[in-house]
Amino acid sequence: MVKMKVELENVKPMEIEGRSFEIITEELGDTPLIPGTELIVKRCIHTSADFDYAKNLCFSENAVQRAIEAIKNGACIVTDTQMAKAGINKKALARYNGEVYCFMSDEDVAEIAKKNGTTRATASMDKAATLEKPLIFAIGNAPTALVRLYELIQEQKLKPELIIGVPVGFVNVVQSKELIMETDTPYIIARGRKGGSNIAACICNALLYMINNKRD
């Protein structure tokens, strides 16, 4: 037995997540959260240890209920990073016949982006728009993906079930999120600069675990 120079809290593997959520709930205290969104907010804090998500997450009316209905009806998830795809609980989604798509590494997407002088994220949203399925978009990286989604929605080429708009960064990130909030599309947005692939995946998982808390 190796002696530890630091005292560790004795928590069993299966209890770590529960204990973490207890601490988060305790530290949130009286922070007002929108009823029905608490599990999503807390999971974002769990993923980032950043309590800003208690303030920056914005939900369109009934976004959570509508997202859950869409998942139950077999909606697929389109992401803008392989990281988010890796993070989403694909077995949990498959229970409702959903799949996760990420077209960012596709050769045709790279070619079209190069030809059009756009980001690959833009081109991959165009590719997603050709899918004939109910779709949830989970955008954790590229504001250009949100901008293209906005255009596709305005042009009536796409009608997403939900947009999880949580790209992170410094160039057009804030603006791209405001754009989505101007549409009639249900959304979950982390207003401001923060977000990320981890946050995009964690919001998808929070929705899945709200339907069925079984882990794989």
Add this chain to the structure above:
Amino acid sequence: MVKMKVELENVKPMEIEGRSFEIITEELGDTPLIPGTELIVKRCIHTSADFDYAKNLCFSENAVQRAIEAIKNGACIVTDTQMAKAGINKKALARYNGEVYCFMSDEDVAEIAKKNGTTRATASMDKAATLEKPLIFAIGNAPTALVRLYELIQEQKLKPELIIGVPVGFVNVVQSKELIMETDTPYIIARGRKGGSNIAACICNALLYMINNKRD
């Protein structure tokens, strides 16, 4: 052409990252950074939009130089999540004959963890210790992985080239990082609760881009 209700900054795809780093540098202002670590700190901020990383990142002496030497000598990277594995630029690492391993979804790891009543992260560190290669550990999720690395180092069963210790969370996260800082192993640690798979991957990529700034 769809009319935008929000004004977007006109930045070409290839210039977005550069412009982001300019903004980060500007906003960091006089914040003191350890010479030679700036690109790592800025990339963590770029990945999270969280300026706390300017203060919480700790580097053992010459950690960056030693890590770069290790990569050039073919070190492999072991992560504790599929998300971090997805995020690491594997083509850039392959230029130096390195590979990325994540054993978290391996059946033998799941079985051993169950048998021993540990986390899968613990069991996956034991599996990594059997690799006969120079290793960099990039831990973005599980404090139990860092605790097990500490034990393996103390037991002289493992001698990592570098530990990137950036698990995120609320249970034993702070302590597990302090433990690693007690060892003689070179480290890059995000002190406190913050971190994540995205941060683990981004530190690996920052090191790779310090050697060769070519993207794939």
